[in-house]
Amino acid sequence: MKRGMTKREKKEARAGWLFISPWVIGFICLTGGPLLFSLYASFTNYNMTSRMDFIGVANYIRMFKKDPVFWKSLGNTLYYVLLAVPASCVCAIFLATLLNRKVKGTPVFRMLFYLPTVLSGVAVYQLWIQLLAPQSGLVNSVLRLFGIEGPSWLADPAWTKPSLVMMRVWALGTSMLLYLSSMNSVSKDLYEAADIDGATFLQKFRKITLPQISPIIFFDIITNMTGAFQVFQEALVMSKNGKGDPAGSLLFYNLHIYDEAFTRYNMGYASAMAWFLLVIVMTITLINLAASKYWVHTEEGET
Amino acid sequence: MRGTEHTVIKGGLTSRKRKKRILDTVCFILLAAAALTVLMPLWFMVSTALKDMDEIFTYPITWYPHNPVWSNFKDAWMSADFTGWFLNSLFVAGFAILGGVLANSLVAYGFAKIKFPGRNILFTIILGTMMIPEFVTMIPQYVLYARLGWVGTYLPLIVPQFMGSAYFIFMLRQFYAGIPNSVIESAQMDGASHFCIWRKIMLPMAKPAIMTVVVLSFNWSWNDFLKPLLYLTDTARFTLQIGLKIFVSQSNTQWNYLMAASCIVLLPIIVVFMCLQKYFTDGMNLGGAVKG
Amino acid sequence: MKRKKLIGLMLSAAIGITSLTGCGNTNSTGTADSGVPESSDAAQDTETTGTESTETEASASGERVKLEIWDWWGDGQYKYVIEQLCQNFNESQDKYEVVHVNYPWGDVWTKALAATAAGNPPDIIIQDIRTVTHRGQANQATDLTDLIAQEGEGFTDQFYPQLMDAMIYDGKVYGLPYVTDTRILYYDKDAFAEAGLDPEAPPQTWDELVEYARKLDVKKDDGSYDRLGFYPGTLEWNAWAFSADGKDYTDADGNVTVNTPEKVELFENIYNDFYEYYGKKELDSFSAEFGSGMTNPFVAGKVAMWVNTPTEFTKVRDFAPEKNYGVAMMPALKEGGEHYSWGGGFSVEIPYGAKDVAGSWEFAKFITSKESQVYWASQVYDTVANIEASQDPSLMEIPVFEAALEAMPATVVTLDRLTAPGASDIVLPYLDEIILGNKTPQEALDEAQAQVVQLVEDNK
Known part of the structure; x- marks a missing residue:
């Protein structure tokens, strides 16, 4: 495109665009339109069926100034993200490390840890409602064995979000799988060299494993965060009447969007909220992306 | 701790083997514990699948089906x-x-x-x-x-x-x-x-x-x-x-x-x-x- | 070859996007009202786009017009009854053939919304009664006013007035009420006798309710409760608020009634007499144990009195057939005061853009007729919207029907009003704060009142 491109660079550019063309075509033909449409809708009073008048930034003003639950839902979501993302990343790396030692029964363990991600929908949420029952629930029964009186998880506003975090950590199979794949891709030579130098297990983990899997850690953090910001199905099913109770403690950002869009048909407002969330998540991602130069190990030296 | 140091001096290879075995055992125990927590909900799922509706409605919840109804799978x-x-x-x-x-x-x-x-x-x-x-x-x-x-x-x-x-x-x-x-x-x-x-x-x-x-x-x-x-x-x-x-x-x-x-x-x-x-x-x- | 296909795909996508925005524009230039000319416009639109309608047209040219009713009645008795009703309708005339299509509960509305937005909606749909006005305003439901006028005077009088009111937006009718679900008090007669109470005299006031509850409590040795005399948590807190004085949070004129003395008093009762008395921990664990809906404390004998829907009796019938229980109206707040109850329900609507409104209307009339509604009530035990049907003598053998019938005139049906959309969602966390003991009822309801007043102000 630029004048300064050499013939080779042009050839490279053409190849690059050719390789990414499936996505570009998909974006132009299928997914991009609706996405841009929702951006436009965020500046209108769009209700999906009868109106779509341009109202400027009125939706955004309502969001910041007039919506009594907007900040609460954002706060709840941030709290959840801050708790869930580190917890699931650390646990997934830990499990993958254990699995990578290939002790007896590893294939079975691997299967077991992946299983929860396979489950989805109402059945899982129901299981957790039962498990978290304060008296007869299994979680508190186990805690009682250790002399701990567990909280009444889903009924106590202070414990509802940790309950959902627990569910998320329980289903960390996908992350675990990614770490496992990437750990296995670390060259054996590196470890052998370290062994000769007499490095301990922890040293090897810190000096070799972590840097080598850092691209995947980066990926896991970003996608986990994106996913956690969009938490909503759990809250819809697990709060007693789907409105984020008790005391609005499960009123997450996306639950609020969903309610606005589908019970009150304020899709314009819902779109505005969605795009504001995109701005937040994108900002965090770009900061991460910039910071990743300092800790993510790549062959190219760039991301 | 002094004991292990001693063995290190005595013979590097056997101690490393022993160390590896200890680590592996710890690793196995941790994995097994994690597996149990993962399994609990799954167990509950299977056991509910085997109950009849009467038993599902009983309180307190039963953690295994008292009269397993295997035909539930087929009927469902x-x-x-x-x-x-x-x-x-x-x-x-x-x-x-x-x-x-x-x-x-x-x-x-x-x-x-x-x-x-x-x-x-x-x-x-x-x-x-x-x-x-x-x-x-x-x-x-x-x-x-x-x-x-x-x-x-x-x-x-x-x-x-x-x-x-x-x-x-x-x-x-x-x-x-x-x-x-x-x-x-x-x-x-x-x-x-x-x-x-x-x-x-x-x-x-x-x-x-x-x-x-x-x-x-x-x-x-x-x-x-x-x-x-x-x-x-x-x-x-x-x-x-x-x-x-x-x-x-x-x-x-x-x-x-x-x-x-x-x-x-x-x-x-x-x-x-x-x-x-x-x-x-x-x-x-x-x-x-x-x-x- | 490939490139041609690709260009075609891109073109059609572009057309799709432009027509999408175009569709929004044409509608917004007109008023929000669903004018008749607009509707014929949209009908043509669906025919030209022809995704599925071609199929139905082809079969229609033969003989009968095929209509689809969408609902979530996919299993057991409900499925059988709705399909029976469709069959009855199909046999009653030879112009239309109605097919029952069920999608999952709740999700059916999402699907219908998408289909309506794309101009290819189902012909009849069962919808949530609380939000009919929203769909009227958003032009998602067909305006039935003229069709109703053609039926002659008094057509709408066959339905409970508060249910019929829920169908109206801006003076126009957008649906017919189908079923409702009032709330009644269930009490365990054997427990009453055991506690020295008269099994035939359920509590009439809150004072009696509390008094009886104390006698019905059964404690275990360790101080926890083996049976609660009364458990208030089965009814959503908003519903309790409505049943205190029979008033919604806002009325049609925009008056806000969140912190009425009755609502404050009722929450004082609930908090002091139950949450503080039993202890929050006790009730928390109780609600969590039974909150999943998988186990049922009344069936299990863990609670002696509770408030629930009339249909709940089927669970007692199926899982505790020996249980000797009675039903009554929810207690009044004060001696000699009014009894109130709360209910929601479902409506029959014809989505906007439905291909054969006349046919859909015939079916809507058919399933809300007395005969169909009696059949519905007798098979699935819902409280039906048709007054005559709900009073049918054949139903009175089942005790809950009598109690439901008594409760119906006192039942307030709350709406999600366009003047205060989402008001109940705003109030709910404040009610939770009361129950958690963080705020007094007066404080919490005053704060909620201010929020709702602001909401009404913002929506003017």
């Missing part, structure tokens, strides 16, 4: 056209795997290993598409597919799979990033095209990552509920996830049937995982290739 499955829906799900998931592997590995290669203007902006847009909740674009997306005449067919479930997904593109790009550029450069020296490099070098080297894509895209397609709900109109074309919901009604849920059917629905994913799991431990063997 036969209560609707689950076999047909199963095949439909398999059909859709097959395309999801094919499309997922093909499109994403190509696109990710483009982003990871080829330099071209606009790459970073495009990649940021790809990340952005992950960050908008599905239900905000759902209505315009539906209208678009309706205008294309795709509603009532499998096309809205299948075609987008061949256009790449942000998650997989990002993921594979991260995996490719670990493959040294020198490998590609030396292949280019030999006159290989990017397509050739992708096909002959990247795909084989990134096998664990590709297999991860296979497992995940199968899993997600298999569990997808919203798209089949929106785009399928004929009961005979439904997928399993819509089918499962027949046990959930506004005031009553047939928990035993729901759990029994859910258990059966899990099986194919378990099989796929079992078949492919050896690849996750194979490793990409990147280092070897560099030094080679």
Whole structure:
């Protein structure tokens, strides 16, 4: 495109665009339109069926100034993200490390840890409602064995979000799988060299494993965060009447969007909220992306 | 502690072996404990599947079925056209795997290993598409597919799979990033095209990552509920996830049937995982290739 | 070859997007009202886009017009009854053939919304009664006013007035009420006898309710409760608020009635007499144990009195057939005061853009007729919207029907009003704060009142 491109660079550019063309075509033909449409809708009073008048930034003003639950839902979501993302990343790396030692029964363990991600929908949420029952629930029964009186998880506003975090950590199979794949891709030579130098297990983990899997850690953090910001199905099913109770403690950002869009048909407002969330998540991602130069190990030296 | 130091001095090899054994044992205990916590909910699922409704309604909850009703599995499955829906799900998931592997590995290669203007902006847009909740674009997306005449067919479930997904593109790009550029450069020296490099070098080297894509895209397609709900109109074309919901009604849920059917629905994913799991431990063997 | 296909795909996508925005524009230039000319416009639109309608047209040219009713009645008795009703309708005339299509509960509305937005909606749909006005305003439901006028005077009088009111937006009718679900008090007669109470005299006031509850409590040795005399948590807190004085949070004129003395008093009762008395921990664990809906404390004998829907009796019948129980109206707040109850329900609507409104209307009339409604009530035990049907003598053998019938005139049906959308969602966390003991009822309801007043102000 630029004048300064050499013939080779042009050839490279053409190849690059050719390789990414499936996505570009998909974006132009299928997914991009609706996405841009929702951006436009965020500046209108769009209700999906009868109106779509341009109202400027009125939706955004309502969001910041007039919506009594907007900040609460954002706060709840941030709290959840801050708790869930580190917890699931650390646990997934830990499990993958254990699995990578290939002790007896590893294939079975691997299967077991992946299983929860396979489950989805109402059945899982129901299981957790039962498990978290304060008296007869299994979680508190186990805690009682250790002399701990567990909280009444889903009924106590202070414990509802940790309950959902627990569910998320329980289903960390996908992350675990990614770490496992990437750990296995670390060259054996590196470890052998370290062994000769007499490095301990922890040293090897810190000096070799972590840097080598850092691209995947980066990926896991970003996608986990994106996913956690969009938490909503759990809250819809697990709060007693789907409105984020008790005391609005499960009123997450996306639950609020969903309610606005589908019970009150304020899709314009819902779109505005969605795009504001995109701005937040994108900002965090770009900061991460910039910071990743300092800790993510790549062959190219760039991301 | 002094004891171990002593053995270290005495004979390095045996102590290292012993140390390894201790570490392995600790590792095993930790894994077993984690496995138990994972298993508890699953156990509860299976046990509910085996109860009759009377027992489900008893209080306090029973943690194992007192009179296991094995026929629940059969009854749940036969209560609707689950076999047909199963095949439909398999059909859709097959395309999801094919499309997922093909499109994403190509696109990710483009982003990871080829330099071209606009790459970073495009990649940021790809990340952005992950960050908008599905239900905000759902209505315009539906209208678009309706205008294309795709509603009532499998096309809205299948075609987008061949256009790449942000998650997989990002993921594979991260995996490719670990493959040294020198490998590609030396292949280019030999006159290989990017397509050739992708096909002959990247795909084989990134096998664990590709297999991860296979497992995940199968899993997600298999569990997808919203798209089949929106785009399928004929009961005979439904997928399993819509089918499962027949046990959930506004005031009553047939928990035993729901759990029994859910258990059966899990099986194919378990099989796929079992078949492919050896690849996750194979490793990409990147280092070897560099030094080679 | 490939490129041609690709261009075609891109073109059609572009057309899709432009027509999408175009569709929004044409509608917004007109008023929000669903004018008749607009409706014929949209009908043509659906025919030209022809995704599925071609199929129905082809079969229609033969003989009968095929119509689809969408609902979530996919299993057991409900499915059987609705399909029976469709069959009855199909046999009663030869112009239309109605097919029952069920999608999962709740999700059916999402699907219908998408289909309506794309101009290819179902012909009849069962919807949530609380939000009919929203769909009227958003032009998602067909305006039935003229069709109703053609039926002659008094057509709408066959339905309970508060249910009929829920159908009206801006003076126009957008649906017919189908079923409702009032709330009644269930009490365990054996427990009453055991506690020395008269099994035939359920509590009439809150004072009696509390008094009886104390006698019905059964404690275990360790101080926890083996049976609660009364458990208030089965009814959503908003519903309790409505049943205190029979008033919604806002009325049609925009008056806000969140912190009425009755609502404050009722929450003082609930908090002091139950949450503080039993202890929050006790009730928390109770609600969590039974909150999942998988186990049922009344069936299990863990609670002696509770408030629930009339249909709940089927669970007692199926899982505790020996249980000797009675039903009554919810207690009044004060001696000699009014009894109130709360209910929601479902409506029959014809989505906007339905291809054969006349046919859909015939079916809507058919399933809300006395005969169909008696059949519905007798088979699935819902409280039906048709007054005569709900009073049918054949139903009175089942005790809950009598209690439901008594409760119906006192039942307030709350709406999600366009003048205060989402008001109950805003109030709910404040009610939770009361129960958690963080705020007094007066404080919490005053704060909620201020929020709702602001909401009404913002929506003017």
